[in-house]
Amino acid sequence: MKVWRSRVGGSDTATAPRRGSTFIGVDVGGTKILGLVTDGLGPTAEYRELQPTPKDPDALAPAIAEVVAALLAKSDRVVGIGVGVPGLVDHAGVLHYGPNVQGVLGLDIAGELNSRFGLPAVAENDGYLAALTEHRLGAARGHDHAIIVTQGTGIGGGLIVGGQVLRGANGFAGEPGHMLVNRFGHGCACGNTGCWESVASGAGLANIARELVEEGRGEAILEAAGGDPALIRGEHVSAAHANNDADAAEVLKRFSWWVAQGIGSLIALLDPSIVVLGGGLSAISEGFIDGLSAQVTDTVVGGRYRPVVPVVAADFGPEAGAVGAALRARDFVING
């Protein structure tokens, strides 16, 4: 039997950590690594540490360890470490692949942290941890069936099924961003064509804006991007929209249609009682979420004959993953 090294150091028996104990939560994003220290029960962080995510895949584990070391130097009550990484993380905490951390394959980050710092350490998918945070402390609290979608550069997510975050057979469940929605669509960071992420994330918003530019429209958006369609990003659409640009409004209309289609499919599949949108894109325009809820009801199968599923903004912002990592670290210290 293969013995995994990553989930080492957890307690064999269920014992509550000593009062006053703290936990480090680290969230590895595509551009930055955020670490913080909490009591593993709530959202309030005592200390924070931020570093850019290195481009060199071999430098990722040392950079995470540096963030942890800096936090340990600030707090002497840390009894566990949790890390969220963007990609396929198995039940043992090994990162197999992540489109936004290219070249990092088979990384046993929890094992490395455990052997370096001598503390229980656990690694999870970042979307899983954001979902854990929203379920325990945020907008999905009290919902046994919920979908959490995090729209950033890509799309992350987590599925609450029967009161638990769904893990799947290998630990890889909850990647709605890579559902195929358009065979003839845009390229995705994962290498496929037409993933939901390619039309419903920040990158997707830019893709849709480029479509409009190809149609000879979107002058203000193109101008905001310095005249080069390849440089268009989501914020250029927001900037044009803030100036009441009609083409930016058209981009947002097409974008929200794609977002609604994906959410409608997820509702058809999982029958949740709430959908939580995180990651900041839901704040892209006033009324975006309200308009989306109506579109979702129109698109979901039997929409008029089933209860309306509220689509709401996440309670947690950019710290959702790191807070979730600390929650998970506490669970791990108690239950292994």
Ligand SMILES: [Zn+2]
């Ligand atoms: Zn994809």
